[in-house]
Amino acid sequence: xxxxxxxxxxxxxxxxxxxxxxxxxxxxxxxxxxxxxxxxxxxxxxxxxxxxxxxxxxxxxxxxxxxxxxxxxxxxxxxxxxxxxxxxxxxxxxxxxxxxxxxxxxxxxxxxxxxxxxxxxxxxxxxxxxxxxxxxxxxxxxxxxxxxxxxxxxxxxxxxxxxxxxxxxxxxxxxxxxxxxxxxxxxxxxxxxxxxxxxxxxxxxxxxxxxxxxxxxxxxxxxxxxxxxxxxxxxxxxxxxxxxxxxxxxxxxxxxxxxxxxxxxxxxxxxxxxxxxxxxxxxxxxxxxxxxxxxxxxxxxxxxxxxxxxxxxxxxxxxxxxxxxxxxxxxxxxxxxxxxxxxxxxxxxxxxxx
Amino acid sequence: xxxxxxxxxxxxxxxxxxxxxxxxxxxxxxxxxxxxxxxxxxxxxxxxxxxxxxxxxxxxxxxxxxxxxxxxxxxxxxxxxxxxxxxxxxxxxxxxxxxxxxxxxxxxxxxxxxxxxxxxxxxxxxxxxxxxxxxxxxxxxxxxxxxxxxxxxxxxxxxxxxxxxxxxxxxxxxxxxxxxxxxxxxxxxxxxxxxxxxxxxxxxxxxxxxxxxxxxxxxxxxxxxxxxxxxxxxxxxxxxxxxxxxxxxxxxxxxxxxxxxxxxxxxxxxxxxxxxxxxxxxxxxxxxxxxxxxxxxxxxxxxxxxxxxxxxxxxxxxxxxxxxxxxxxxxxxxxxxxxxxxxxxxxxxxxxxx
DNA sequence: GTGAAAGCGCTAACAC
DNA sequence: GTGTTAGCGCTTTCAC
Numbered sequence: 001x002x003x004x005x006x007x008x009x010x011x012x013x014x015x016x017x018x019x020x021x022x023x024x025x026x027x028x029x030x031x032x033x034x035x036x037x038x039x040x041x042x043x044x045x046x047x048x049x050x051x052x053x054x055x056x057x058x059x060x061x062x063x064x065x066x067x068x069x070x071x072x073x074x075x076x077x078x079x080x081x082x083x084x085x086x087x088x089x090x091x092x093x094x095x096x097x098x099x100x101x102x103x104x105x106x107x108x109x110x111x112x113x114x115x116x117x118x119x120x121x122x123x124x125x126x127x128x129x130x131x132x133x134x135x136x137x138x139x140x141x142x143x144x145x146x147x148x149x150x151x152x153x154x155x156x157x158x159x160x161x162x163x164x165x166x167x168x169x170x171x172x173x174x175x176x177x178x179x180x181x182x183x184x185x186x187x188x189x190x191x192x193x194x195x196x197x198x199x200x201x202x203x204x205x206x207x208x209x210x211x212x213x214x215x216x217x218x219x220x221x222x223x224x225x226x227x228x229x230x231x232x233x234x235x236x237x238x239x240x241x242x243x244x245x246x247x248x249x250x251x252x253x254x255x256x257x258x259x260x261x262x263x264x265x266x267x268x269x270x271x272x273x274x275x276x277x278x279x280x281x282x283x284x285x286x287x288x289x290x291x292x293x294x295x296x297x298x299x300x301x302x303x304x305x306x307x308x309x310x311x312x313x314x315x316x317x318x319x320x321x322x323x324x325x326x327x328x329x330x331x332x333x334x335x336x337x338x339x340x341x342x343x344x345x346x347x348x349x350x351x352x353x354x
Numbered sequence: 355x356x357x358x359x360x361x362x363x364x365x366x367x368x369x370x371x372x373x374x375x376x377x378x379x380x381x382x383x384x385x386x387x388x389x390x391x392x393x394x395x396x397x398x399x400x401x402x403x404x405x406x407x408x409x410x411x412x413x414x415x416x417x418x419x420x421x422x423x424x425x426x427x428x429x430x431x432x433x434x435x436x437x438x439x440x441x442x443x444x445x446x447x448x449x450x451x452x453x454x455x456x457x458x459x460x461x462x463x464x465x466x467x468x469x470x471x472x473x474x475x476x477x478x479x480x481x482x483x484x485x486x487x488x489x490x491x492x493x494x495x496x497x498x499x500x501x502x503x504x505x506x507x508x509x510x511x512x513x514x515x516x517x518x519x520x521x522x523x524x525x526x527x528x529x530x531x532x533x534x535x536x537x538x539x540x541x542x543x544x545x546x547x548x549x550x551x552x553x554x555x556x557x558x559x560x561x562x563x564x565x566x567x568x569x570x571x572x573x574x575x576x577x578x579x580x581x582x583x584x585x586x587x588x589x590x591x592x593x594x595x596x597x598x599x600x601x602x603x604x605x606x607x608x609x610x611x612x613x614x615x616x617x618x619x620x621x622x623x624x625x626x627x628x629x630x631x632x633x634x635x636x637x638x639x640x641x642x643x644x645x646x647x648x649x650x651x652x653x654x655x656x657x658x659x660x661x662x663x664x665x666x667x668x669x670x671x672x673x674x675x676x677x678x679x680x681x682x683x684x685x686x687x688x689x690x691x692x693x694x695x696x697x698x699x700x701x702x703x704x705x706x707x708x
Numbered sequence: 709g710t711g712a713a714a715g716c717g718c719t720a721a722c723a724c
Numbered sequence: 725g726t727g728t729t730a731g732c733g734c735t736t737t738c739a740c
Contacts, residue, residue: 003475005716005717005718006717006718007717015726015727016726016727016728017717017718017719017727018719018720018726018727018728019725019726019727021718021719021720022725022726025719028725029725029726030725030726031725031726034725034726046475048472048475048476049476049717049718050410050478050716050717050718051406051409051415051476051477051478051718052405052406052407052409052410052415052478052716052717052718053406053410053716053717053718053719053732054717054718054719055405055406055718055732056404056406056407056410056716056717056718056719056732056733056734057717057718057719057720057731057732058718058719058720058732059719059732061405061406070441071437072437072438072441072657079433079434079436079437079640080433082433082437083425083426083433083436083437084426086456086458087424087426087458090456090458099455099477100455100456101453101454101455102440102444102454102456104440104441104444118402121357121400121402122402122403122405123405123453124404124405124406264646267646292618292621303426359732359733359734360733360734361733369710369711370710370711370712371711371712371733371734371735372710372711372712372735372736373709373710373711375734375735375736376709376710379735382709383709383710384709384710385709385710388709388710403733403734404732404733404734405734406732406733406734407716407732407733407734407735408733408734408735409716409734410716410717410718410732410733410734410735411715411716411733411734411735411736412716412734412735412736413716413735
């Protein structure tokens with residue numbers, strides 16, 4: 001049986017197609033009785049509007065495009081990160097009967113900007129949600145802006161551009177994490193920085209410095225190691241830190257992968273966590289709760305950030321233009337097993353600074 | 355500037371829109387010279403066909419829907435699994451200029467069948483790829499079949515339905531894994547079964563039994579434990595197996611999460627892997643390569659399975675109907691650190707069966 | 709090989 | 725409040 005069209009519904013309800021359209025689109029100016037009649041006809045015929053026809057007529061596809069760096073291109077894909085973004089955008093899409101088109105891509109491609117421009121001109125989405133690190137690349141931003149399609153950067157920790165972005169309070173929450181470690185009695189808190197190109201990571205380091213200051217703890221450059229976001233770099237940095245004579249009693253890694261590497265380094269050296277060493281990470285990847293011990297970390301509210309971004313883009317369909325600036329969704333700390341009070345002997349040995 | 359339409363291209367090339375359409379759709383019956391002219395005009399105007407118009411006129415959306423159980427509904431989401439399916443379908447979609455619409459859903463919802471029917475009638479995809487466990491549920495299969503939309507089950511280890519499915523050789527590869535362990539000298543190889551409702555898991559157990567037989571090793575019911583696919587159940591089963599006086603020298607878990615649990619159980623008991631115990635899993639989740647030691651496992655070719663399924667659905671657009679039966683994409687074993695020769699002393703103690 | 713005409717099913721603009 | 729009339733930009737038929 002052929003699917004019912006708006007004409008079938010109109011005929012059955014005894015109204016014009018425009019009235020059916022009004023009911024379907026929840027527009028005003030329809031009498032309740034008429035609306036009820038139409039709704040009955042819709043139900044009876046199992047009518048569902050044809051998306052293509054609707055999109056063609058209204059000149060906009062009810063679609064949000066989510067563009068991100070392809071996780072399958074890496075040996076250790078950040079799959080959970082991607083899934084959470086998808087979940088957030090999908091939440092917003094479902095409410096508004098929009099669809100989600102995902103576009104994982106490789107930001108290192110020569111012609112990535114051209115590729116994305118082509119995608120957008122082809123799909124013509126209502127809006128684009130752009131994840132880091134793509135959202136930090138000027139040529140990509142320019143290409144998307146050129147299409148005239150509204151877009152929002154999903155850049156945890158990348159505030160301050162003139163384009164609208166949704167981000168999280170990386171700096172503040174990192175300071176809070178540092179204060180938490182200090183509150184457990186730790187005075188020698190090390191930090192492992194992430195890949196320099198990732199802006200969020202810089203903010204986390206700034207937050208760490210803030211936190212030390214707020215607790216009146218001295219900043220020791222020797223306790224800061226450079227990593228590159230990978231498990232291996234975390235393990236290497238952990239080894240360096242733990243081989244010091246005056247080794248730290250707590251290590252704060254700028255992401256969970258590196259924190260996992262630190263845990264491995266500690267295990268190999270026979271250093272108990274959290275008995276002799278506290279370790280914290282950032283991101284709350286799924287790994288964090290499966291490690292042994294489970295990892296205290298900062299939960300990036302990625303799903304909610306993505307939901308906000310998509311919701312704004314969808315709302316924008318009816319408004320003149322996006323607001324500028326940045327929206328912040330606060331992160332939270334997940335307290336788990338990898339943190340504990342500073343070990344007694346070492347606490348005594350290291351001496352309080354005051 | 356408004357986007358170029360097919361009319362603009364036709365005007366610039368000095369042909370009819372039908373000819374442009376033929377070129378764009380790679381149809382025959384266009385002279386090379388004409389084709390070149392049209393292609394030049396397309397390039398000059400940066401013409402991209404309007405998807406909505408094309409879909410409306412052709413009565414089919416160039417879309418593949420991928421439906422799977424929502425990973426974000428779980429504490430320990432199988433994100434990597436989902437990403438690999440997406441990657442595979444996307445591969446097929448890109449080749450054919452199709453789009454992917456993802457639809458994670460909760461298979462336990464009361465009205466999930468109705469929900470999916472609504473989705474399909476709304477989106478009207480060219481085809482649907484359905485992942486396990488949704489693909490094992492009769493009421494869902496019925497609902498999708500009712501819509502008349504071609505669909506393919508992506509059911510690792512679920513062969514034999516009359517509907518077309520793409521699966522992998524779970525049983526054979528599990529037998530091979532078992533033979534591999536035997537070839538390392540292991541005679542006491544334990545198996546941890548997964549959740550009974552997951553068909554693939556049953557096939558893996560069958561493969562384990564096959565493998566023992568092929569190596570003339572006795573099947574010992576005492577070496578088979580029941581798990582439920584979770585890390586925790588793997589850890590518990592591992593503890594039970596490792597506390598036996600005649601404990602196994604190798605443990606084969608029906609998935610990687612449980613294998614990770616076994617590793618933890620071994621670590622807690624101070625049993626060295628692979629020195630005193632070999633452990634293998636199945637699925638090659640991202641976790642597998644991050645564990646310590648890294649896990650020997652069976653790599654489910656999920657991306658390729660999904661690619662095949664989507665490719666068939668897209669090809670089906672021009673063919674009368676899908677073939678029936680099942681296509682098999684073979685899995686492969688990833689040899690990593692968690693397996694090794696049987697420990698010498700225990701090998702002597704346990705005695706060879708012949 | 710190529711083109712003219714007729715929709716696909718909806719929304720938008722404007723009557724009434 | 726409701727209906728009428730035009731398209732949206734393509735594909736499809738069928739004529740040449």
